[in-house]
Amino acid sequence: MQDGLKVCLVASAGGHLSQLLKIAGAWSGHAVCWITTTDVVRASLGDEGNVHVVGECNRQHPLRVLAVFMRCMRILRKERPDVVISTGAAPGCMAVVLGHLGGAKVIWLDSITNVNRLSLSGRLVRPFADLFLVQWPQLARRYRGVEYVGAVI
Template sequence: MKNKKLKVCLISSSGGHLEQLKQLIPTAQQYDMFIVTEANKSSLSLGEKYKTYYMRQQERKSFSFFLDFPINIGKSIVTFLKEKPDVVISTGAGMVIPFCLFAKLYGKKVVFLESFAKINSPTITGIVIYRFADRFYVQWEEMKKHYPDAIYKGGIY
């Protein structure tokens, strides 16, 4: 019987969260890997090199959030059921929450890396995912006061 290769989903919003996620690609490439991120000018080139799925760009302070978020929930369901990852690794932000919840509901592993930019206060996404993540990493030791069970190993840069 052939061993099944672990399927890994790397997921983040665009911008700085995606830049942090890209640091994990060299390690994740040893697995059956795919990426989920928001579609914009800075992220579209990922699809040329890696299997990539795009969500709608969502800004929680914008009125369009009320349209974009439900659409992203639907896209998350479709992508999750199509790919069936064994592990979901995320660096945030908001649009990753539904995908990570689906992963947990289906008994998959969820790994979250709190943002390198957060030294003294937690992100909203981190607060939500901390409650159910199988592994939760912080990149600054000071963040352990917000996430006492988090793992500190330094920055990923």
């Protein structure tokens, strides 16, 4: 049963997606849409809501970054989520900032691979996150506004 809340889930293929799927219970019962980076992920998600593929990008390829940013903007304008949840990376960062600017609540789960400091994407989105979660307790102690509630993997 859905309660009218729309959740946009954003993760790059690979570990970011695996970590996001580990917390699938968090959006159970809500309408969902996905933003991801490859058609392989789209196929693996099946009927898990609308799945949008924006492509891969990183800071070494600024034109790709711009293209992915524009795709994310169109998707979020169309989907109008109430909540954006992401584990990263670059497309997640973009979707979180755009979602926040569009009035959505934002939840960021930084990758478990970041033991000593927040990810670059995490550092960029931290001011926009309503809830910022890390998977190592020492990171929660090191950064203000960051919470540790356990690891997902």
